[in-house]
Amino acid sequence: MNAFDVLIIGAGAAGLMAAIRAGQRGRRVLVLDHAEAPGKKILISGGGRCNFTNRDIRPERFLSANPAFARSALARYTARDFLALIEKHRIAWHEKTLGQLFCDGSARQVVAMLLAEAEAVGVEIRLETRVTDITRGTDFTVTTDRGAFTAAALVLATGGLSIPKMGATGFAYDVAKRFGLGLVERRPGLVPFAFGGEELALMQPLAGVSLPILARAGGAKFPEAMLFTHRGLSGPAILQISSYWHPGEAITLDLLPGQDAISLLLAAKRARPKAEPRTALGELLPARLAQALAERHLPGMRMADLPDRALTGLANLLKSWRLTPATTEGYAKAEVTLGGVDTAALSQQTMMAKAVPGLFVVGEAVDVTGWLGGYNFQWAWASGWAAGEAA
Secondary structure (H helix, E strand, O other): OEEOOEEEEOOOHHHHHHHHHHHHOOOOEEEEOOOOOOOHHHHHHHHHOOEEEEOOOOHHHEEOOOOOOOHHHHHHOOHHHHHHHHHHOOOOEEEOHHHEEEEOOOOHHHHHHHHHHHHHOOOEEEOOOOEEEEEEOOOEEEEEEOEEEEEOEEEEOOOOOOOHHHOOOOHHHHHHHHOOOOEEEEEEEOOOEEOOHHHHHHHHHHOOOEEEEEEEEOOEEEEEEEEEOOOEEEOHHHHHHHOOOOOOOOEEEEOOOOOOHHHHHHHHHHHOOOOOHHHHHHOOOOHHHHHHHHHHHOOOOOHHHOOHHHHHHHHHHHHOEEEOOOEEOOOOOOOEEEEEEOHHHEOOOOOEEOOOOOEEEOHHHEOOEEOOOOHHHHHHHHHHHHHHHHO
16 A cells, blocks of 8 residues: 555646645645546647636636635635746747637647646656545545555545546545535536527528627626537637526527617618618628528518618617527536535635545535636636645
8 A cells, every 4th residue: 555645636737736736845645547648628728728827817707606715715826826837837828818828839738837847846646547445544545446545635636527528527526425525516517508499490500600799697798709509509608608597597699799789770771771681781790690680580672671660679689689598518518517516615725625634625626617718727726726735
């Protein structure tokens, strides 16, 4: 049996950060993961360039049953701290819209950086190692298909249920439940919507069409791009509101944010009375979408043939299009898992279970979920750092 000071299950963003910080404190650390490579979700993030954090991290941009829980960790390890690490390793980066920070090159640079930091402080990483049992006596004993390991501190960093093809499982929830930690209901977050019936019939021929919108759901609103798909709707604005949506609820889309749709359509009728409705609408929206909406809502050969009430009705639709998703595309397409280990069971300073000394839970496994755009990576870095500081 191999004895360590800290055992970490999960070689993703949060697990590696916890390992690095614990190692920097002189702790003997072992990281275990069933995957064949570390940081697999890091590698696919941001289109392969890793949106590693955001300049505008705020606690209110994280969802949780206890919205205040994330404040401590986010304040103690900030986006500036992680950016300093990126720059220490001379990784070129750039800022996109809304404060999103990406690597200029490849997400592989971020994984390499984390592995280099871990190696520098003596962290041991064992991959393709499956955990078969966890028990707790004086210390924790983690039994695997490659032997048993003990430590006074155990960090659960195995993520949530999103993207099962990458190896995601409910492992952290099962272990948390075994040790008496409560769970908040889990569901897919940052996920595309799927539709049915007439709504899907309208959307399918528009697959690939994108436009800037203002999306609303569950009291939240996001002004970003929307993308039509063969199953429904996706794009940043849709992914963002999906985390605030609940089954059976409607979403509301403003297809002309910041514009007076009624004035624009009535002015188009006066200026170009002989124009086809799809042509006039095409000056405001992508051509395929304009044609689909014109065929459905503006029957007539010319703008002059349309009563003002028809144009007003369409304008109201463009500014407040209510749709009810049939469902989401589920964990297969979800970027994160909403819910997870109840924060009431954890210390917000250390991420340690209040009733189980030495047991820590970090990252996506915890009931803390950020917005799209680097927020969830920053939670992984910050929660991992907090656990590594205390384990």
